[in-house]
Amino acid sequence: MTDINGERRSRTAGGVLVAATVAAGLMAGTFYVFACAVMPALARSDDRVYVDVMRDVDEVIQNPVFLSAFMGALVLAGVAGRQARGMPGRWWVRAGAAAYALAFLVTVVGNVPLNDALARPGDPAALRERFEDPWVAWNVVRAVLSTLATACLAAGLAARGRTTRPASSAPRHPTASRGAPHPTSR
Numbered sequence: 001m002t003d004i005n006g007e008r009r010s011r012t013a014g015g016v017l018v019a020a021t022v023a024a025g026l027m028a029g030t031f032y033v034f035a036c037a038v039m040p041a042l043a044r045s046d047d048r049v050y051v052d053v054m055r056d057v058d059e060v061i062q063n064p065v066f067l068s069a070f071m072g073a074l075v076l077a078g079v080a081g082r083q084a085r086g087m088p089g090r091w092w093v094r095a096g097a098a099a100y101a102l103a104f105l106v107t108v109v110g111n112v113p114l115n116d117a118l119a120r121p122g123d124p125a126a127l128r129e130r131f132e133d134p135w136v137a138w139n140v141v142r143a144v145l146s147t148l149a150t151a152c153l154a155a156g157l158a159a160r161g162r163t164t165r166p167a168s169s170a171p172r173h174p175t176a177s178r179g180a181p182h183p184t185s186r
Contacts, residue, residue, distance in 0.1 A: 013083035014160065017093060020076035021153040024100050026069045028150045031103075031143035039136050047124035054131070058115045073146075074104045077153065089159025096152030103145035110138035 038057075042050050081097035084090035114135045118127055 013080070013087070014157075016076055016083060017080040017153065017157050017160065020073060020080045020096070021150060021157055023069045023073035023076055024096065024146055024150040024153055027073050027100075027103070028143060028146035030066075030069075031139055031146055034139050035136070035143050039139065043132070047128045050128050050132070051118060051124040054115075054118055058119065070104075070107075073100050073149075077101070077149065080153070080156075084156065084160075087160055089156035092152045092156035092159060096149045096154075096156060099145050099152060100149035103142040103149060106138055106142045106145065111135060111142070114138070 042053055045053065077093075077097035077100045081090075081094045084093040087093075114131050118131045120127075
């Protein structure tokens with residue numbers, strides 16, 4: 001007999017884990033692009049352009065789409081970690097949730113205060129001097145942590161998938177009744 005509620009709970013937990021993995025991956029990609037392209041390109045700019053662009057980026061990025069992935073990865077990974085109790089791969093899921101929580105914390109404690117300081121009036125050269133190196137360093141940390149979170153959540157998903165394969169996907173073995181007739185049955 002199949003446990004309908006347990007099966008439904010398991011599917012829901014699997015869906016939450018997939019969503020957490022995708023959201024963490026989106027954030028890892030965002031931070032990666034900043035580390036590999038946006039910040040190196042801005043480093044070539046003069047101080048006024050650098051400060052103006054970073055102010056614009058900080059203003060524009062605070063939108064529902066970005067915030068859904070940024071906050072959603074934290075909430076979904078936490079829920080997935082809680083739902084993983086007693087399941088295969090639970091330690092991967094919990095490690096992924098912890099890694100993303102650290103990436104979130106780095107953003108809130110490291111990058112956001114630097115963004116706020118850059119938004120204040122002042123000499124562009126002085127503002128940039130206090131902002132650029134620490135912001136880039138904190139961004140690399142959060143890129144690494146959110147990439148680690150994505151990898152751990154994916155490992156948890158893979159471990160979960162290896163044990164919850166439907167019976168219909170099991171390999172078939174030929175039996176004596178299939179294929180060529182038995183020689184004595186003529």
